[in-house]
Structure formats: structure tokens, C-alpha cells
Amino acid sequence: MKTVGFIGCGNMGGAMARALCRTVSPQDMVLANRTPAKAEALAAELGCRTGSNENAALCDLVMLAVKPQMMASMLAPLQPLLAARKDRFILCTMAAGLSMAQIRQMAGGDYPVFRINPNIPSSTGEGMIPYCAAGLTPEEEAECVRILSGAGRVDSIPESLIDAASCVSGCGPAWAYQFIEALADGGVACGLPRAKATEYAAQMLLGSAKMLLDTGRHPGALKDAVCSPGGTTIQGVRVLEERGFRGAVTDAVIAAYEKTCKLREG
Numbered sequence: 001m002k003t004v005g006f007i008g009c010g011n012m013g014g015a016m017a018r019a020l021c022r023t024v025s026p027q028d029m030v031l032a033n034r035t036p037a038k039a040e041a042l043a044a045e046l047g048c049r050t051g052s053n054e055n056a057a058l059c060d061l062v063m064l065a066v067k068p069q070m071m072a073s074m075l076a077p078l079q080p081l082l083a084a085r086k087d088r089f090i091l092c093t094m095a096a097g098l099s100m101a102q103i104r105q106m107a108g109g110d111y112p113v114f115r116i117n118p119n120i121p122s123s124t125g126e127g128m129i130p131y132c133a134a135g136l137t138p139e140e141e142a143e144c145v146r147i148l149s150g151a152g153r154v155d156s157i158p159e160s161l162i163d164a165a166s167c168v169s170g171c172g173p174a175w176a177y178q179f180i181e182a183l184a185d186g187g188v189a190c191g192l193p194r195a196k197a198t199e200y201a202a203q204m205l206l207g208s209a210k211m212l213l214d215t216g217r218h219p220g221a222l223k224d225a226v227c228s229p230g231g232t233t234i235q236g237v238r239v240l241e242e243r244g245f246r247g248a249v250t251d252a253v254i255a256a257y258e259k260t261c262k263l264r265e266g
Helices: 013-019 036-046 068-084 100-107 120-124 140-151 158-171 172-189 193-214 219-226 232-242 245-265
Strands: 004-005 029-032 061-064 090-091 113-116 127-134 152-156
Touching: 004 013, 029 036, 029 172, 061 068, 061 245, 068 100, 068 140, 090 100, 090 127, 100 113, 100 127, 100 193, 113 152, 113 219, 120 127, 127 140, 127 158, 140 152, 152 245, 158 172, 158 245, 193 219, 232 245
Parallel strands: 004 029, 004 061, 061 090, 090 113, 127 152
Antiparallel strands: 113 127
16 A cells, blocks of 8 residues: 555644654545644645545545545545445544444445544644455455554554543543643642643553553552552552542443443434
8 A cells, every 4th residue: 555545634644644754655545624724734834735625535445534524525426436446445443433334335335444533633643543354365354454554553443442442541531641640730739830730640650551562461450559557558549549539430431432432323
């Protein structure tokens, strides 16, 4: 696959376009958006080309980066173009809640589909991208993984679990930012300047996540290692448990998943 076309350059589409510029030549990428000015601004930043949805749909890898509720109306006018193509191409969807079968139905053909649920940190190369695929050869799947590796970790998962995965890795950054902001608020309340408190909280979360991934240890064991007997950390843990921290986070994931299921049902 040499060319990549993006249909949609919003927050998620833009993040993935930035990420793919690490593995694909920007000159081989076509950016299209409902508001052309948005695609033009991103193309100027990255050195990509701009075009229409039809231009993007003629690429080898077609990134469908529009909202789930807009997917059918976006793909409908492209059906004749896709049906007329004689070359091999892959549709890559990042729409929450829409199955690969639904994408094929909306696109009007039994095309190869690569379904991903990336997250906003993908723009930095530190994203988490669960995926599943249908109709791809092993070589094509490996090539898609290679191309997407510029966004971060790319992991295969059954389609039956990809919505749940998305509610952890895709929605999670918003909650992580809430946690960082809350930590910084606490630091400010104790006298730290806002910028310092935010920097310390963000780097702490980054380092903690890297340590967990690098060591493979259970998060509970790593938490226990920080909590000295009679120390300060365990008092904070106690307060978080009293305030229902775990339950609130778990409920947030479940709420996001239930909303995703409603999107899937239409």
C-alpha cells in the first residue's frame, strides 16, 4: 500500500494523520474534509495533499474518519466509485460502534475492512490502537499494522471485544486528563504553582504507565510498593477508597460502553 486517503480531518482523523506521517510519506497522503479549510490547514502543517472525498477514496488505504452517525451518508455517494475500482484497496474505519459488516453494507460491497479504535494520544506516537480485520491477507494485515505503528501500540482483538477496548483506551484519555487536572488542583491547594503541579502530575502518570508496561507487574502490586506502612500515600489511598474512586472509574467505562452499544444499534 503506497497511498493513504483520509475522509475526515477532525480531532481523531487529524491525530491519526499526524501519526501516519511517521510511516507514510506525507506526499502519498490525501486529506479530505467536509470543511475544506480544515483539511487545507492540516495539509499545510504536515506537507500532505488535499482533495475531495472521491480523491481520498481512490487511495490504497482509505481511512474513514467521520462520526458514526455520518458514515452512511458519507459512503453512499462513493459506492459507484468504489464498485468501479479494479485495483485492491482497504477501508479502514475508526467509527465507534459500527461493525465491519455495517461498513461493508454502507460502502456497498464486500471490501476488505480494517477496523480500529485509536485514541487522541496517537498523534504523539504513544496511542493505543485495538484492531480487527476482515477480508485482508496476512500480508495486508501486517502492512496495516506497520503503517499504524506510527500512532503507538497496535493490538489485534476480536470484534466482539473492540467496543469494550475502545471504552478503556479510547475514552480513557479524557479521564486521565481529569485525573491530572485534579492532582494539579491538589498541588495548587498545597502551594505549588499551577504549571509545576500540572507538569509533575503529567510526568508522574507517564512514568507510572511506562513502569507498568515495562515490568508487566499487577497494578495493585505496584500500588502497594508505593504505600509505606504508616506513610503518606496510604492515607491518600484510604481517602480515594472512601470516596468511591474505583467504583466511579469502573462506572465511567460501563457508561461509555452502554452508549457505544446504542450507537451500534442505531
